[in-house]
Amino acid sequence: MLQRKIFMVVAILAITAGLTFAGGRREAADGRITLQVFHYLDLADNTSVDNFNEVRSAFEEAHPNINLEFDFLFDEAYHNRLQAMAVAGQLPDVMFLWPGKRTGDVTGAGLVQDLSPWIANVEDEFAPAALDAQGPNGEIWELPEQITATHVMFTNERLLDELGLTFPETFEELLAQGDVIRDAGYIPIAMDNAGGWQMQSTLLSALIERTGGRDWFDRALVGDASFTDPEFVRALEVIQTLSEENMFTPGVNQAEYGQALTDFVNERAVYFIDGGWRTSNLASELTAEQQEYTGYNVFPRLPNEQGQPDSTAIVAGTGFGMNANLSGAQADAAWEWIYFFAGPQGSRIKARQGWLPATVEGAGPDAPLLTRKLSEFLATTPGGYVVDAIMDAEGMGVLHPAIQEMMFGVLSPQEVAQRYETWVAANDSGRR
Amino acid sequence: MNSLAEKRFAYTILVGPAVVVYASVILFPILFSFTLGFTRWSGFGTPEWIGIQNYTRMLADPAFRIGLRNNMLIVGVSVFGQIPFGFLLAYIIYRKMVGAHSFFETVIFLPITVSAIVVAKLWNQIFSPAGVITQLMRIVRDDPRYVFAVFENRDLAIFPILGVIFWYYTGIYMVIFLANLHKISPDVIEASIMDGAKEHQILFRVILPQMTNIVFTTAVFAIAGSLKSFDLIFAMTGGGPARYTEVIAIYMYFNTFRYYNYGYGSAVSMMIVVLSLGLITMLLGVSRRFERRYS
Incomplete structure (x- = not known):
């Protein structure tokens, strides 16, 4: 009873605060609509800020009847505030969202509107992969501004030539190149994994697609397969071998x-x-010259691959979604911004900074060279799941350190797999 | 209105507002957090009452135990490292055992004037695989892949951080002790010198007994500060690699704000409070013994 009373008090306070501070969306007498927009932007990153401001100015010019009031945060601070606003029932009109579990608490709580009815009118303008379902009933919470390949093996082809090597066809060939590259004083594979997520997101996810494929992952997700299966363990073993063979950055x-x-x-x-x-x-x-000899590849083939060969890992990108409480002219105004930002007009501006849009027109012939290379890479490379996009974030707190311990030689791939499976079986939302 | 009623009315008027403010910003959050510690709550919906499950899960979690161990080591470095060393430095400067004591006083105090985040980034730059010291070691050892293995060792990874904590915070204790040493009448020391007291006798028989209270007060600060240490370590390592340098506050932060386990995070925060109160109570016991001995 006591805790119920306490929660009642909290709820009343939250509602009172909501009533007191509400008033984000306003429609002026002249019909001008004002919307509060919460954006994920690093204000210290001048390139991104300039690019965003260009998109924003273009929108304001095209839509003088819509006034957007922006609030910016980045990284954990953004997520913490978004969560706090959601809990307090004070979500802004428009907010930046993730397609997977990163903002799953907010999108899954019925606080964000399904954009499908609006998207139906412009569906043809977007790459099909960008419009994959994000909710359990096919909802699309945010309109992705890009499609993200989380694994690219960028290659310095000039150095390869200099060392008399070519891009390896197989894992064994890659390992055999290690000595040649190290003896010449270079790092075979540059990676940084202090945060722990990089190894999982940018390598393990692509490896699982090779060793198991989407079918296996779909089964593991619901408990019909296990993360202790050889499909998962073999992917971990590849990372262990690369680590033992000193292929990574020291x-x-x-x-x-x-x-x-x-x-x-x-x-x-x-x-x-x-x-x-x-x-x-x-x-x-x-430099322009360096860009010429920078190659976009995927990790070489593994023995006995079960999934799609020469694949990467792909996830629909981030984008804006709208508050579930919006309706009428406000909802239409919010959609105007969401569509402008991720659609053809905003994408053309962002492509100049190297972003690959989610629209079918892609990067376009005028885009920078590397953007066109990425566009071609995505058009020709199949993709598997990105682990942290479909598994619970808390489980990453188990998997990431376990992979690091495996690379230190403390755990075996089987032990890492067992540790993760134990957590998933007991806690992951996909298994409940 | 009789005098008792008048008194009550006056107390209510004078103290009431302060009590309301205190209750709303201190007591209520603590009680709310305490209650939340017995629930499972992601921030949405109604919290589910789960009794002491959060606490049993916490004690069984190896990551929590690493955090607890690291916190205890930080308490150890603070209480048995920073405080004695800070006192020693203050005493050396106070007794003018070195020349240019103002210069040394400034230099020792300097680190604490810099933001913890800046300090963390500075040390990171020095010891990271791309840092200055690592590059020098690669040249000295003629090994282009050399890195400091200590950072990848479960038992030892926290020790470089303990070194930074020791370096960073010792200055503040030195200044506190120095300020209190200056309160001691010089006549007392002169008298003991005239009585033939040696330096160690002056220190242990004359100075230290007068400093007991301040030593234990700083120890209370050190314990409370150590158990909630967060910023410096989070900026240096984020608790990694492999959670080897995690402390309880980082563990709480991840669970509360990254995984949205508000109930569990509240239980962890309560554990910090309990540990802090427990250690401070023990310290007070020791303090009373010392006071009795010197009185």
Whole structure:
């Protein structure tokens, strides 16, 4: 009874606060609609900020009757505030969302509107993969601004030539290149995994698609298969072998995110494994000549592959969604912005910064060279699941450190798999 | 209105507002957090009452135990490292055993004036695989793949951080002790010198007994601060690699704000409070013994 009373008090306070501070969306007498927009943007990243401002100015010019009031946060701070606003029932009119579990608490709580009715009118303008269902009943909570390949094996083809090598066809060939590359003073594969997520998102996910494929993952998700199966263990074994053979950046698990990019840009590494989103960084950091000899590849073939060969891991990108309480003219105004941002008009502006849009027109012939390379990569490369997009975030707190411990030689791949399966079986929402 | 009623009315008027403010910003959040610690709640819907499950899960979680161990090591470094060393430095400067004591005082105090985040990034830059010291070691050892293995060792990864904590916070204790040493009348020390007291006798028989209270007060600060340490470690390692450098506050942060387990996170925060109160109570017991001994 006591806790119920306490929660009643909290609820009353939250509602009172909501009534007091509400008033984000307004329709002025002249018909001008004002919307509160919460955006995920690093204000210290001048390139992204300039690019975003260009999109925003273009929208304001095209829609003088809509006034957008932006609020910006980045990284954990954004997610914490979004969660707090959702709990307090004070979500803004429009907010930046993830297609998977990253913002699943908010989208899954009925606080965000399904965009499907609006998308139905512009469906043909978007790549099919971008409009995959995001909710359990086929809902689309946010309109993706891009399609993300979380695994690209960026290759410095000039260094490969210099060392008398070619891009390896198989895993064994890749391992055999290790000595040649290290003896020449280079890093075979630049990666940074201090955060732990990089190895899972940018390599393990693609490896699982090779060793197990989507069918196996679908079964593991609901408990018809187990993460202790050989499909998962073999993917872990590849990472263990690469680590034991010193193929990664020295101290890969101490290296902060960004170090591998620096090594690759400064031509200290032959290969660089990261997500396709690194294209915008590479486009601004690499010289025109370097961009010419930067290749977009996937990890070489593994023995006895069960899934799609030469595949990467793909997830629909982030984008804006709207508050479930919006209706009428406000909802239409919110959709105007959501569509402008992710659709052809906004995408053309963003493509200039190296973003690959989710629209069918793709990067376009005028896009920077690396954006066109990424566009071609995505058009020709099949994709599997990204683990942290479909499994619970808390489970990543088990998997990521376990992979790091495996790379330190403390755990075996089987032990990592067992540890993760134990957690998933007891806790993951897909198994409940 | 009789005098008792007047008194009550006056107390209510004078103290009431302060009590309301205190209750709403201190008591209520603590009680709410305490209650929440017995529930499962993701922030949405009604919290589910699960009794002490959060606490049993916490004690069984190896990650929590690593955090607890790391916190205890930080308490150890603070209480048995920073405080004695801070006192020693203050004493050396107070007794003018070195020249240019103002310079040393400034240099020792300097780290604490820098933001913990800046300090964390600074040390990261030095010891990271791309850092200065690592590059130097690669040249010295003629090993282009050399990295500090200590950071990848479950038992030892926290020790470099303990070193940074020791370096960063010792200055503040030195300044506190120095300020209190200056309160001691110089006549007392002069008298003991005239009586033939040696330096160690002055320290242990004259100075320390007068500093007992301040030593134990700083120890209380050290324990409370150590158990809630977060910013420096989070900025240095984020608790990694493999959660080897995680402390309880980081564990709580991840569970509450990354995995949205508000009930579990509240239970962890209560555990920090319980540990803090337990250690401070033990310290007070020791403090009373010392006081009796010197009195």
